[in-house]
Amino acid sequence: xxxxxxxxxxxxxxxxxxxxxTVGSVMLCLLILPLRIPGVExxxxxPNWLLIWVVCWSMKRTMWQGAIAGLCLGLIQDxxxxxxxxxxxxxxxxxxxxxxxxxxxxxxxxxxSAAMITFGMAVILETIVAMQFSVQxxxxxxxxxxIFLSETWVYHQQIALSSxxxxxxxxxxxxxxxxxxxxxxRTLEDLQP
Amino acid sequence: xxxxxxxxxxxxxxxxxxxQVLNIxxxxxxxxxxxxxxxxxxxxxxxxxxxxxxxxEGKMAPVIGRSADQWWQQIIIQRGSNQGIQVNNLVASTGGxxxxxxxxxxxxxxxxxxxxxxxxxxxxxxxxxTMGYLRGQSESRAVLVFFDRFPDVRPGDVxxxxxxxxxxxxxxxxxxxxxxxNNTSPSPEAIIELSAPVSSLEWVVVYPNSKGQNAxxxxxxxxxxxxxxxxxxxxxxxxxSNSTDQN
Numbered sequence: 014x015x016x017x018x019x020x021x022x023x024x025x026x027x028x029x030x031x032x033x034x035t036v037g038s039v040m041l042c043l044l045i046l047p048l049r050i051p052g053v054e055x056x057x058x059x060p061n062w063l064l065i066w067v068v069c070w071s072m073k074r075t076m077w078q079g080a081i082a083g084l085c086l087g088l089i090q091d092x093x094x095x096x097x098x099x100x101x102x103x104x105x106x107x108x109x110x111x112x113x114x115x116x117x118x119x120x121x122x123x124x125x126s127a128a129m130i131t132f133g134m135a136v137i138l139e140t141i142v143a144m145q146f147s148v149q150x151x152x153x154x155x156x157x158x159x160i161f162l163s164e165t166w167v168y169h170q171q172i173a174l175s176s177x178x179x180x181x182x183x184x185x186x187x188x189x190x191x192x193x194x195x196x197x198x199r200t201l202e203d204l205q206p
Numbered sequence: 207x208x209x210x211x212x213x214x215x216x217x218x219x220x221x222x223x224x225x226q227v228l229n230i231x232x233x234x235x236x237x238x239x240x241x242x243x244x245x246x247x248x249x250x251x252x253x254x255x256x257x258x259x260x261x262x263e264g265k266m267a268p269v270i271g272r273s274a275d276q277w278w279q280q281i282i283i284q285r286g287s288n289q290g291i292q293v294n295n296l297v298a299s300t301g302g303x304x305x306x307x308x309x310x311x312x313x314x315x316x317x318x319x320x321x322x323x324x325x326x327x328x329x330x331x332x333x334x335x336t337m338g339y340l341r342g343q344s345e346s347r348a349v350l351v352f353f354d355r356f357p358d359v360r361p362g363d364v365x366x367x368x369x370x371x372x373x374x375x376x377x378x379x380x381x382x383x384x385x386x387x388n389n390t391s392p393s394p395e396a397i398i399e400l401s402a403p404v405s406s407l408e409w410v411v412v413y414p415n416s417k418g419q420n421a422x423x424x425x426x427x428x429x430x431x432x433x434x435x436x437x438x439x440x441x442x443x444x445x446x447s448n449s450t451d452q453n
Contacts, residue, residue: 047271093274
């Protein structure tokens, strides 16, 4: 079997493959989102795969790149669930914050730090969603439907904790292969004249 | 020798604990009481399904996914508009009502479960006909908020959809009263244990909803002036439905 080495490919084709891998990994994350794999669930909450992806993407990129990735994935998630409140806001903030963290100064660059960042971001993300629900509740003129204010925050504790634990534990699964690929692509880009 | 052993071992042999024995007996009595209640409920449920059997045929649909985020309790089923599923259709499973269709794509539909806090439907205690509205709480539980200050309700009572509901047909079984909290204001609440196994669904049945059109009108014109009709304002979906999605 002939092994195709990425190094030997035409740079243009390689860039296309790079994009394909990136988009494909997003698709994969989106497709496992509605799945409840046995043993992956905690209190009915599954890992937030999109957040994991956004964290992996943003870790070595600029704030804008992180924010835009968060925005795009958030809008797609809106389509998969309900659009009010939107998921785009929280994911955008998570992406921008991850990129802003300046890890290279404080934390070592490995998948344990990625897991730790995911933990923090999951808590921040769910807090933002809970705040959106609260604002929605307070702005509502006729009490049509809402999650009641007190319940939102009870719910929030439960969701934030289980989502943070699960997401951070599953981060290496996404981070390790993606990071390896992107690193390789980056070194190849640098080798280009 | 054995006599010596008996004297030595005496202090270590416990006498049967009176309290323990009594507790076990009490437990058994409670167990029997539960079995009796369960058979009674079974009979009630049979009676209910006898009535609901007369409604139009339902469509079987496999469950292919769950909510794609943490905040919504919903399932994705593998039947859509191509198979004649419409928004607001009722979804039931063995054991009772589980939700209603909120979004439809050509081959899939999304169902908002009654265990979602945003899902609010009119419900009734079968034994005493006490009305209230049901709000989801967690995976297998919901809260029934009564309209009366002193509702006639007991733990174990069967709860089904209310005949006053404008978006649900009456008589769909929902669950059983688990406990009652009289201290909430303005009216008491009961915790309902849903009879359908919401967290482990594989197949569901989708029924057409004769009151589905009402829900559409209701959503558009829901205003505070309608509050005099008992469960009107609480019975809407929060997100504007009918939008198609990209997946």
